[in-house]
Amino acid sequence: MNRLAIVILFIISSFLTLSAAEHGDGAGAYEILKSYNFPVGLLPKGAREYDLDEKTGKFNAYFNDSCSFSLEGSYQLKYKSKISGYIAKGKLSQLSGISVKVLFxxxxxxxxxxxxxxxxxxxxxxxADFAVDNFDIIPQCGCGLNCNNGGLRRTDDKKILGRASLVSSI
Incomplete structure (x- = not known):
C-alpha cells in the first residue's frame, strides 16, 4: 500500500471516529462522566448512546433495555433504558431512570x-455517602461487579459500598 493510500485511510478513519463521538457514541458517555469529575462506574456497561446539551448540562443516556443488579448484596439498583438529568462539575441533578431498593x-x-x-x-x-473509588469499575447488568465473563471482579479486599447506609437528610 502506498503512502498516499495510508494517509487517506487514516484521515477517513479519524473522521469516522470523530463523527461517531459527536453523534452520541455510547463509549463517550463514560468519558463525559470523567470530564465532569465523576467515576465511570456510575453507569452500567452498555450505554449505547448519549446526548448532552453543553450549555444547559441536560443529558440523556440510552441502553438497549432496562438493567438491574446488586452491589455486594447491600443495594439493588435499577436503570431504565433511558437515564436523564443535568450534569455539572461534581453534580448530577434532577435524575430520572435510576432507582435503589431500600428495605422493601x-x-x-x-x-x-x-x-x-x-x-x-x-x-x-x-x-448516603460512598467513597468515589467504589465506582472505578463499570458494573454489568445482571451481575454488577461480580461477573465471571465480563472481567469486572474486584482485585482488592475492599467491601464495595460498605461504608454507608441511607440516612435521613432531615
Missing part, C-alpha cells in the same frame, strides 16, 4: 454530588 421500597436516586473523595447519593428524603 424502590426509591428514585435524584441527585449525586461529589464532595472530595466521596459521592453523596440522594433519594430526596434520605442520602
Amino acid at each position: 421500597l424502590w426509591l428514585n436516586i435524584v441527585e449525586v454530588v461529589r464532595n472530595g473523595d466521596d459521592l453523596e447519593f440522594s433519594v430526596g428524603i434520605a442520602s
